Amino acid sequence: MTVSANFQRSNPGAERGFPDVDAVVSALRAEDYIAERDLATAIYLSLRMGKPIFLEGEPGVGKTEVAKALSRCLGSELIRLQCYEGLDISTAVYEWNYRRQLLHLRGLEVTGGGEARTAVDDVFSSDFLLERPLLRAVRQSRRNEAPPVLLIDELDRADEEFEAYLLEILADFQITIPEIGTIAAETPPVAVVTSNRTREVHDALKRRCLYHWIDFPDYEKEVQIVLRRVPEAPEHFASQIVRLVQALREEDLFKQPGVAETLDWTNALIALDQETLSDVILRDTLGVLLKYQDDLDKIDDEAVRRLLRKSQSPSD
Numbered sequence: 001m002t003v004s005a006n007f008q009r010s011n012p013g014a015e016r017g018f019p020d021v022d023a024v025v026s027a028l029r030a031e032d033y034i035a036e037r038d039l040a041t042a043i044y045l046s047l048r049m050g051k052p053i054f055l056e057g058e059p060g061v062g063k064t065e066v067a068k069a070l071s072r073c074l075g076s077e078l079i080r081l082q083c084y085e086g087l088d089i090s091t092a093v094y095e096w097n098y099r100r101q102l103l104h105l106r107g108l109e110v111t112g113g114g115e116a117r118t119a120v121d122d123v124f125s126s127d128f129l130l131e132r133p134l135l136r137a138v139r140q141s142r143r144n145e146a147p148p149v150l151l152i153d154e155l156d157r158a159d160e161e162f163e164a165y166l167l168e169i170l171a172d173f174q175i176t177i178p179e180i181g182t183i184a185a186e187t188p189p190v191a192v193v194t195s196n197r198t199r200e201v202h203d204a205l206k207r208r209c210l211y212h213w214i215d216f217p218d219y220e221k222e223v224q225i226v227l228r229r230v231p232e233a234p235e236h237f238a239s240q241i242v243r244l245v246q247a248l249r250e251e252d253l254f255k256q257p258g259v260a261e262t263l264d265w266t267n268a269l270i271a272l273d274q275e276t277l278s279d280v281i282l283r284d285t286l287g288v289l290l291k292y293q294d295d296l297d298k299i300d301d302e303a304v305r306r307l308l309r310k311s312q313s314p315s316d
Contacts, residue, residue, distance in 0.1 A: 018044055032228045033062070033069035034221055042212040043070065052170050052191035054206055057214035059196050060258015066214075067151035067192040076190065077140070077148040081133040083158035089165065093175060094135045097128045104128070124179040137189040138175050150189040155205075156198045163205055170208040217259060219246060225259060230266045236313075237275050241266050244277060244311035248289060251298065257289040264288050277311055279304050 018024050024040040035043070043066070046053040055063040071078035081092055089095075101123040131139065137150040155163065169175060170191060174184035193209060195201055217225065219242060226238040233241070242262065249256045257265075265288045274281055282304055290296050299307070 018047060020044070027073040028069050031069040031072045033065055034217075034224050034228070035066075036221070039066070039212055039214065042210050046210050047190065049210070050188050052193055052209040054193045054195070054201075054209035054211050055214055056195045056197050056211070058216065058256065058258060060260040061214045061216055062259055063194040063214055064151065064153055067149050067153075067194075070190065070192070071149035074146070074149065074190065076146050078151060079133050079137045079140075079148045079189070080151040080153060083152065083154045083156075083162075085157060085159060087158045087162050089162075091132060092134050092162065093132050093165075094177065095130050095132070096124070097130050101128050126180060129177075129180075134169055135175055135183070137191075138169070138173055138183055138185045140189070147185070147187045147189045150191045152191065152193045154196055155193055155201060156195040160202070163202060167204060167208065170205065216246075216249060216256070219243065222246070222259065222262060226262060226266050229263050230270065232270055233266050234275060237269075238266065239313060240277055240311045241269065243313070244282075244307050245289065247307050247310035248299075251303065253290070253295045253298065254292050255290070255295060261289045277308060279308060282308065 018027065021037065021041050021044045024044045025035055025037065028035045028040065028043075042053055045051075055066060057063055067080075068078060104123055129135070133150070137148050140148050152166070155166075170193070172184065173188040173191075174182050176182045191209075193205075216222075222242045222245070223235075223239055226233060226242060227235060230238070245257055245262045245265070265285060268285050268288045269277075269281070272281070272285070279301075286296060286299060290299070
């Protein structure tokens with residue numbers, strides 16, 4: 001009984017209006033994110049257990065949108081750390097406000113206040129810290145604010161050294177600053193880590209997370225996404241668009257178009273006052289779907305005709 005009581009006190013999921021997996025599905029759908037039950041289950045368990053969720057999948061399948069929709073569902077701030085090669089602690093975690101420290105020391109010199117040792121201790125206090133996303137996410141729970149949703153986006157783009165640094169944060173949601181000590185979150189943030197799998201993320205980090213792979217949606221789900229995100233698109237046109245995009249993913253491409261490209265293309269076609277697809281409009285707008293010249297070169301006249309045939313429903 002004692003273990004259960006302690007678990008409930010540290011259980012952010014129970015406090016955030018998700019009594020079960022179905023509630024997660026409904027809440028995300030209300031924010032125009034259509035989640036299959038296995039993803040909703042992973043999110044629910046992440047909240048219940050206070051563990052980060054690690055999402056992998058091709059670019060554009062909706063990994064980042066999970067964190068955005070979840071922050072809206074929970075009414076929490078979204079704190080995003082966009083990863084890239086060369087990302088370091090000063091950008092991701094914290095750095096000292098050197099200008100303010102210098103001004104403070106000069107002020108002490110002018111007034112003659114404080115001993116040298118005390119002055120040095122003063123400038124290396126939390127008042128002179130510049131919070132970056134990770135430190136901000138940890139410290140926010142100590143300000144009596146709702147724990148944020150921390151999005152560590154595209155971790156596979158960061159260096160392995162930075163990935164190793166994340167182990168302490170994702171395991172215990174605490175950060176060690178040599179001059180101050182260890183700062184721990186009173187209530188862990190909701191952590192979402194994403195990867196496009198351009199390289200393998202180490203097992204040590206994955207063990208600290210719940211794992212879920214997000215694949216391209218099937219036809220029915222992608223049509224639902226288009227109709228929700230682009231409500232001005234006629235249903236028959238949305239169906240035709242999705243059939244063509246899904247056929248395009250079957251081509252031998254370097255980069256398959258994701259759901260984000262499907263939505264962009266739908267918006268582009270609506271902006272052009274289109275309600276049906278043709279070879280001319282497909283050629284003119286193909287750059288919305290494909291981002292590499294080699295892929296564009298592969299869609300020749302024969303491929304265009306093949307894709308347009310596949311975009312027609314059996315009743316057309």
